[in-house]
Amino acid sequence: MKSFVPVALVIALLAAVPLFVQSNVVLNFLVVTLMIALAGQGWNILGGYGGQYSFGHAIFFGTGAYVTAILQVKYGMNAWPAFGFGMAAGAIVGTVVGWLAFRAGLRGSYFALVTLAFAEVLRIFASVAPITGAGVGTLVNLDMRFSAMQFQSRAVFYWLILSLVAAALIVTWLIERSRFGAWLIAVRENEDAARALGVNALTVKLGAMVISGVITAAAGCFYVQYFLFVDSNIAYGTWISVEALLTPIIGGAGTIFGPLVGALVVRALGEGALMITGHAPGLDLVVFGMVLIAVVWFSPSGIIGLRKTLLAKFKRPAAEVRRG
Amino acid sequence: MLSPVILIPVLLNGLMTGAVYALIALGLTLIYGVLHIINFAHGALLTAAMFAAYFSFKILGLDPYLSLFILAPIFFALGYGIQRFVIGPASHGEDRNMLLVTLGLAVVIENALLFNFRGDTRTIDVPYAFETINLGVTFLAVPRLVGFVAVFVVAVILWLIMTWTDVGRAIRAVAKEKLGAQLQGIDVGHIYAVTFGLGTACVAIAACLLIPTYYVNPGAGNAFVLVAFTIVVLGGMGSVPGALVGGLTIGVVESMSSLFLGDSLGQVGIFLIFIAVLLVRPQGLFGAKA
Numbered sequence: 239m240k241s242f243v244p245v246a247l248v249i250a251l252l253a254a255v256p257l258f259v260q261s262n263v264v265l266n267f268l269v270v271t272l273m274i275a276l277a278g279q280g281w282n283i284l285g286g287y288g289g290q291y292s293f294g295h296a297i298f299f300g301t302g303a304y305v306t307a308i309l310q311v312k313y314g315m316n317a318w319p320a321f322g323f324g325m326a327a328g329a330i331v332g333t334v335v336g337w338l339a340f341r342a343g344l345r346g347s348y349f350a351l352v353t354l355a356f357a358e359v360l361r362i363f364a365s366v367a368p369i370t371g372a373g374v375g376t377l378v379n380l381d382m383r384f385s386a387m388q389f390q391s392r393a394v395f396y397w398l399i400l401s402l403v404a405a406a407l408i409v410t411w412l413i414e415r416s417r418f419g420a421w422l423i424a425v426r427e428n429e430d431a432a433r434a435l436g437v438n439a440l441t442v443k444l445g446a447m448v449i450s451g452v453i454t455a456a457a458g459c460f461y462v463q464y465f466l467f468v469d470s471n472i473a474y475g476t477w478i479s480v481e482a483l484l485t486p487i488i489g490g491a492g493t494i495f496g497p498l499v500g501a502l503v504v505r506a507l508g509e510g511a512l513m514i515t516g517h518a519p520g521l522d523l524v525v526f527g528m529v530l531i532a533v534v535w536f537s538p539s540g541i542i543g544l545r546k547t548l549l550a551k552f553k554r555p556a557a558e559v560r561r562g
Numbered sequence: 563m564l565s566p567v568i569l570i571p572v573l574l575n576g577l578m579t580g581a582v583y584a585l586i587a588l589g590l591t592l593i594y595g596v597l598h599i600i601n602f603a604h605g606a607l608l609t610a611a612m613f614a615a616y617f618s619f620k621i622l623g624l625d626p627y628l629s630l631f632i633l634a635p636i637f638f639a640l641g642y643g644i645q646r647f648v649i650g651p652a653s654h655g656e657d658r659n660m661l662l663v664t665l666g667l668a669v670v671i672e673n674a675l676l677f678n679f680r681g682d683t684r685t686i687d688v689p690y691a692f693e694t695i696n697l698g699v700t701f702l703a704v705p706r707l708v709g710f711v712a713v714f715v716v717a718v719i720l721w722l723i724m725t726w727t728d729v730g731r732a733i734r735a736v737a738k739e740k741l742g743a744q745l746q747g748i749d750v751g752h753i754y755a756v757t758f759g760l761g762t763a764c765v766a767i768a769a770c771l772l773i774p775t776y777y778v779n780p781g782a783g784n785a786f787v788l789v790a791f792t793i794v795v796l797g798g799m800g801s802v803p804g805a806l807v808g809g810l811t812i813g814v815v816e817s818m819s820s821l822f823l824g825d826s827l828g829q830v831g832i833f834l835i836f837i838a839v840l841l842v843r844p845q846g847l848f849g850a851k852a
Contacts, residue, residue, distance in 0.1 A: 291658055293602075293665065342841040346657055347600040351791055352840045358788060359833045480669060487662060520677030520780075527669030534659050534666070535652035 245411050245494065249404045256393035265392040269464065271505040272399040273457050277478060278485030278497030279406040280454030285483065286491035287419065288446040289426030291346070294353030295454050295482040297335060297360055298328045300473030302455030307376045307462045308369060317387035321459045328455025329448050336447030340440050345429070354479070361474035375469030378462060387463050399460055403498070406453050410494050413449075422446055423492070454482060484526055488533050490540030499541050504529065571700040572817050578706035580813020581713040582768055586786050587793035587805040588717065589764030595800025596737045596757040599657060602664040603644075605787030606671035607762055611637055611769030612778040613675060619686045619773070626688070627708065630770035634763045641762025646755035676780040683779040691774055709771040716767055717806060720760070724802075733757055737800070789816070792836035 259265060277299055285291050306324035309315040315323075339352050364370040371377075382388045389395055413419040421442045424432035433439050458478075462468050472478075481504070486492075489500025507529060508522035515521050533540060537547045586608060593601045611633060618629040644667065653659035694701040724730035735743040736753045744750050768786075776782070793812050797804025812832060819831035 289658070291661060293661075338837075338841050344840060347594075347598075347661060348840060350602075350661055351600060351795070352837060355788070355791075355833050355836050355840070359830060359837070362830050362833070480665070483662075483665075515677075518677055519681070520673040520675075523673035524670050524677060527666040527673065530666035530669070531648070531652055531663055534662050538654065538656075538659065 242411060245407050248495065248498070249400070249407065252400055252403075253397065256396050262392050265396055267505065267509065269392065269396050269399055271501050272396070272403050273460055273464070274481050274485055274505065275498045275501035276399065276403050276406060276460070277454045277457035277482040278489075278501055279403065279410065280450045280452070280457065281482040282450075282486040282491060282493075282497050283410065283413065283453065284443075284446045284450035286486050286493070286496060287413065287422045287426065288443055290443060290446070291350050291483070292353040292450075292479075293350040293483065294355070294357030294479050295450075296357040296474045296476070296479040297331055297353065298451045298454035299458035299461070299478045299482065300357075300360060300364065300468075300470075301327045301331050302458030303462045303468045303473045304364065304370055304376070304458075305455075306459040307378055307468050310378055311376055312369070316385065317463060318385075321387065321456075321463070324459035324462075325452050325455050328451040328453075328458075331455075332448040332451025333444065336444045336451075340443045340447075357474050357476075357479055361470050364470035364474055370470065373469070375467060375472075378466040380466060388466075395464055398463075402456050402460065406456075407494060407498075409449065409453070414494065418442065418445065426492070457482075480523075480526070484530055486540075488529055488540055490542030493540070493542045496540055496542055503541060567699070568821070572821050573814060574700060574702060575706075576814035576817035577810055578703075578710050578813070579817065580810040581710040582771055582809075583786065583789050583793055583813055584806045584809020585713045585716060585764055585768040585771070587790040587797070587809050588720065588802065589761035589768075590787075590790050591794045591797065591800055591802060591805040592720075592764070593758055593761040594794065595802075596733055597645075597660070597754055599660040599664065600791070601758075601761065602661065603667040603671065604761070604765060604790065605783035606668040606675075607637070607641070607783070608765045608769055608786055609675060609778070609780060609783030610671055611766040612773055612776075612782055613679065614766070615770045615773045616684055616686060616778050619688075626686070626770045626773045630712075630767055633766040633770060637766035638759040638763040640759075642755045642759035644762070645758035646751065649758070650751055650754060672780055672783075679780065681779060681781075683777045685777045686773060688774045703775065705771075705774040712767070712771055716764065717802070720764075720802070723760075729753075729756060789832055792832050792839075795836060796839050 255268065256265065259268075277295065280298060281292060281295050302324040305327040306317070306320045309320040309323055310317055335353070335356055339349055344352055366372055380388070382390050387398075389398075413422070421432065421437045422445075424435070424437055425439050425442055429439050458473065461472070484504055485500035486497040487500065488504055489498065490496035504526055507525050511521045511525045512518075537544045539547060586604070590601060590604050593599065593604075614633055614636075615626050615629055618624040618633070619626060622629075624632070648667070649660060649663050652663045688705075690704050693704040695704060695707065722730075724734060732743065732748045732753050733756065735746070735748060736750055736757075740750060743753075772786075789812060793805060793808035796812065797806075797808030812835075815835065816832055823831065
């Protein structure tokens, strides 16, 4: 996408929503949706543009969440800098895990596995270490002031998460237009060819992992500010690894708006499934899994690519006739 | 502290658990060796098989060791169908898509079980659950010994299938050289599905061996499958002897680290081995250099 206009338009449109919607239920739904979208935007940089499918993005989400919470609760830090440190921790985790995995040359299935294993190790450690509150979890004190990054109004939370999503949209847009983005896509399409052309695949993938980590960690930091609680199953659980991957894949991996569209569709379907069955656990995830398979099956470029997929389907017979 | 009175039972326990791990890993490594994908649905299929064994005991009154002979073919057919009619067509021959489809299947199966049976943990009561054999130095639980022996029987049967039957030869041919096998008239789609079916049948057998002494809930399979991933990576992806040796090794490591570090950190020991092997020697101990 060359032009910035659609990005600006989408951000402006979303920013106007609380002016028309007062319902707390709807706003709450949108806040959680945008938080998942943000986690997905992080995944999208590494997985969508870079082709490195992580099955353990919880490592970033959880680290961001725990760092924000622990700095506030155990060290009395103000919420705003704690949020920044949480994001920085995402960068550090990204550097360490990325360096280990990419230097060892792990690709495809192996990369998916090692990220999954890191998430599981961190989850087990977090469930026994005293600093994370072990099995009990960490509770952030209720302090409804702007300076504590806690707001009475859902709308303010909405604008906070929207500004983070907007920042991630702009970062993605910049990457798409930059040389770094071109390298990243080259690595995704054919790593060996990209290296033969002088692209430093290790640095490029590492860069993508760090940016990806910071964005997904921000979603984790926001989670803590919004829900004021975190434990090992929330922070490093499979749910967030799956949702961070689901939203961009369903929306359209490697597109600017993919995670946003995917998050809206997935959350709407999930809520719908829960409403029909009276909030019995499990059914929303059954729907997610089915949508994931269906998208991979019928429209590998996601909902955003659906138009193209359909066009190609209708055009193909005509093209073949011409060739014949 | 390191007296043999403590160490020998721990070692034997580890070997017994390790044998079942090995069987689960055998299915995983078989699928990887031929299809070159990691089957993320393996754990969910294990859970499904455990539920099947549980209900055939509760409703039909079938002993798990008997239902093994029914469930193994059923799960073979299930695995065959999943590969032939879902994973194959859905992934358009791309590895990345296969990963996503098996992950999607895992999410669907696991949560469908959660939705139907809730998170309750269930166990069955078999008369022989606590029977033991006195070995002099220690007591050995009968169900675990049965499991240990059964795993080796299954491994031998698999080896016979792979070595002496036409299907086995075709599977090995496809694993070595897909295109060449296709040119010889082997139906690759069929062989993929047969392999996936065999892997799933392994999981069904493992479930029947586990259920007399273990519990089942919708997340029960996950604990095993992450361990199985470790074993497969340790033994070398696609290597059958690697899976067996890896399984026994991990079983012993787990029970040893539970002894020295406590139960919850015992699992961490496994994952640290896993990450270390992936980073240092991703082809595993028995695998050929990629």
